[in-house]
Amino acid sequence: MSDHELKGLYYHDPFQDDHDHLNGAACMQNQKFPPISGSSSAFNLQGFDPSYMSFTECLQGETPMDYNSLATAFGLSPSSSEVFSSVDQGSQKQFDLGDHLGGGSNHDQNQVTTPNSSVSYSSTEAGAEEDSEKSKKDEQQKGLEDGGEDSKKVSKAKKKGEKKQKEPRFAFMTKSEVDHLEDGYRWRKYGQKAVKNSPYPRSYYRCTTQKCTVKKRVERSFQDPSIVITTYEGQHNHPLPATLRGTTAGMFPSSVMLTPTSSMAGGCSSFPQELLFQMPHHHMTNQGVTAPSVYSHQQYNQLPDYGLLQDMVPSSMFLKHEP
DNA sequence: CGTTTTTGACCAGCGC
DNA sequence: GCGCTGGTCAAAAACG
Numbered sequence: 001m002s003d004h005e006l007k008g009l010y011y012h013d014p015f016q017d018d019h020d021h022l023n024g025a026a027c028m029q030n031q032k033f034p035p036i037s038g039s040s041s042a043f044n045l046q047g048f049d050p051s052y053m054s055f056t057e058c059l060q061g062e063t064p065m066d067y068n069s070l071a072t073a074f075g076l077s078p079s080s081s082e083v084f085s086s087v088d089q090g091s092q093k094q095f096d097l098g099d100h101l102g103g104g105s106n107h108d109q110n111q112v113t114t115p116n117s118s119v120s121y122s123s124t125e126a127g128a129e130e131d132s133e134k135s136k137k138d139e140q141q142k143g144l145e146d147g148g149e150d151s152k153k154v155s156k157a158k159k160k161g162e163k164k165q166k167e168p169r170f171a172f173m174t175k176s177e178v179d180h181l182e183d184g185y186r187w188r189k190y191g192q193k194a195v196k197n198s199p200y201p202r203s204y205y206r207c208t209t210q211k212c213t214v215k216k217r218v219e220r221s222f223q224d225p226s227i228v229i230t231t232y233e234g235q236h237n238h239p240l241p242a243t244l245r246g247t248t249a250g251m252f253p254s255s256v257m258l259t260p261t262s263s264m265a266g267g268c269s270s271f272p273q274e275l276l277f278q279m280p281h282h283h284m285t286n287q288g289v290t291a292p293s294v295y296s297h298q299q300y301n302q303l304p305d306y307g308l309l310q311d312m313v314p315s316s317m318f319l320k321h322e323p
Numbered sequence: 324c325g326t327t328t329t330t331g332a333c334c335a336g337c338g339c
Numbered sequence: 340g341c342g343c344t345g346g347t348c349a350a351a352a353a354c355g
Binding site for chain 2: 340341342343344345346347348349350351352353354355
């Protein structure tokens with residue numbers, strides 16, 4: 001194994017956006033957490049505190065919050081193209097997930113980082129990094145309509161014109177036996193690829209609802225096979241399939257935590273169910289920036305104005321799914 | 324029989 | 340230019 005692998009620098013896919021999230025975070029710095037009217041707020045998970053809506057709810061887009069809120073919660077501003085662009089472009093190719101997942105050290109598992117410390121993250125670096133692969137792919141899709149000839153193979157002649165705007169994406173990790181976690185939506189698998197440096201393949205799913213372009217990628221961590229990494233891309237433009245509702249609502253963790261990626265495994269093990277937000281601290285840590293910290297549910301609730309979350313803008317979540 | 328999964332092929336981008 | 344890689348397509352197979 002090469003050095004970079006050992007360092008876990010290769011886990012880019014699900015988190016290559018995370019860096020962007022980070023950038024998005026920077027963009028969000030002046031925004032407050034989505035002020036949810038009355039009983040709901042942010043994207044906490046249901047089942048724990050009724051005042052919070054479930055993660056699933058957020059995903060569904062049924063509530064006023066919708067994905068936008070979730071995105072916002074994650075530092076993605078649906079209304080901000082800037083954030084979007086920074087969010088979804090894969091400017092970052094490498095991510096030291098390895099540290100988070102397996103190896104990593106187990107430090108600061110219960111420390112609380114102050115908002116200030118995370119603020120330093122805001123320094124964007126790739127935020128304006130033009131449209132990388134994403135747009136290119138779009139081209140691939142749309143382009144080619146011209147050559148209906150033999151090129152029909154892969155080219156799907158998509159109505160060009162519309163410069164498909166970058167989709168917001170976010171990833172989260174789930175401790176689960178099953179790869180494809182039920183999230184309430186119906187997905188159709190459209191591809192599977194072997195993941196570099198990992199014995200586990202990555203599966204590609206698309207929302208089966210017509211006109212819904214949401215996609216998601218699911219792969220298992222090669223560092224910790226018990227962890228499934230799910231990356232959502234896009235925003236559902238429809239409600240949850242009725243048949244699946246209810247059964248999934250309670251599947252998501254009830255507590256929210258911000259955690260140092262390196263302590264993820266350990267942190268998860270101490271709770272029946274938990275949701276952890278992983279801070280995109282990759283290179284940050286190298287710069288001496290305080291590493292993300294773990295927040296208990298209570299701590300989270302106590303965060304004034306959610307300033308912490310706001311500043312930290314998690315790029316991904318860690319879910320522990322107990323079947 | 325309609326829908327979903329499987330799977331090999333294809334394409335574009337990137338690094339060398 | 341070449342090889343590698345991620346993402347997608349689509350025909351065939353599997354499934355309910």
